Amino acid sequence: MDQRRHDARERARELARTSLERGDATGWFEALYREAAGDTGRIPWADAEGHPLLVEWLASQSAPASGARALVVGCGLGEDSECLSRAGWNVTAFDVSPTAIDWCRKLHPHSSVRYTVGDLLDPPSEWLGQFALVFECYTLQALPAALRERASASLARLVAPGGSLLVVTRAREPGEDPGTLPWPLLRSELARFTTLGLVEREFDERESSQGLGPTRHFRARYTRH
Numbered sequence: 598m599d600q601r602r603h604d605a606r607e608r609a610r611e612l613a614r615t616s617l618e619r620g621d622a623t624g625w626f627e628a629l630y631r632e633a634a635g636d637t638g639r640i641p642w643a644d645a646e647g648h649p650l651l652v653e654w655l656a657s658q659s660a661p662a663s664g665a666r667a668l669v670v671g672c673g674l675g676e677d678s679e680c681l682s683r684a685g686w687n688v689t690a691f692d693v694s695p696t697a698i699d700w701c702r703k704l705h706p707h708s709s710v711r712y713t714v715g716d717l718l719d720p721p722s723e724w725l726g727q728f729a730l731v732f733e734c735y736t737l738q739a740l741p742a743a744l745r746e747r748a749s750a751s752l753a754r755l756v757a758p759g760g761s762l763l764v765v766t767r768a769r770e771p772g773e774d775p776g777t778l779p780w781p782l783l784r785s786e787l788a789r790f791t792t793l794g795l796v797e798r799e800f801d802e803r804e805s806s807q808g809l810g811p812t813r814h815f816r817a818r819y820t821r822h
């Protein structure tokens with residue numbers, strides 16, 4: 598990991614610690630984006646490209662039906678959203694941080710992605726059941742365990758009948774220490790989606806990296822009947 602990425606992660610952890618101590622599980626994201634002041638090197642998860650596990654998954658799929666809607670959850674700086682848009686999806690992307698959303702609009706000025714501020718823990722009712730594809734990468738693992746159940750229930754509710762939820766996350770084994778934020782997820786945490794009206798269709802365990810060197814990841818897809 599390069600030094601700047603290391604420093605960015607340490608700063609994110611510091612902001613998260615203060616925010617969590619105040620009982621605010623998501624406020625630190627906005628603080629981090631604001632403090633970064635347009636410097637992508639200060640956002641630990643910023644990459645110039647879509648996540649490799651998303652890029653690979655898209656390459657294995659046929660083009661979506663014309664106008665098929667995708668929702669990107671916790672879109673950060675929009676790399677995955679742009680990737681889905683290029684693959685033919687009609688994309689809405691949201692993030693709890695208004696600064697991240699402004700930044701997306703500046704970074705991708707000609708984009709057809711609709712970038713908007715939103716909270717996964719309280720999504721707009723008009724989104725429920727509306728998306729043929731919901732894509733979530735690294736948001737669940739950045740939320741404390743106590744909030745993941747609520748966040749997972751929201752994710753499941755956003756999927757349209759016949760649609761898919763695609764999740765990419767760092768992975769850990771039962772009994773393995775989750776360590777410090779971001780907390781890698783257990784397979785059993787993802788299995789929660791099967792109690793929320795979804796059916797598991799794909800489950801891959803892979804090495805992948807995000808400025809960290811290779812780490813173990815899950816990529817899983819669930820569908821709604």
Ligand SMILES: C[S@@+](CC[C@H](N)C(=O)[O-])C[C@H]1O[C@@H](n2cnc3c(N)ncnc32)[C@H](O)[C@@H]1O
Binds near residue numbers: 626627674716
């Ligand atoms: C670890 S970052 C990952 C960003 C992006 N998905 C990626 O992989 O590059 C988590 C993102 O989720 C956003 N986020 C956290 N909690 C959220 C919530 N409750 N609703 C919407 N976005 C949230 C954060 O602002 C941040 O941009």
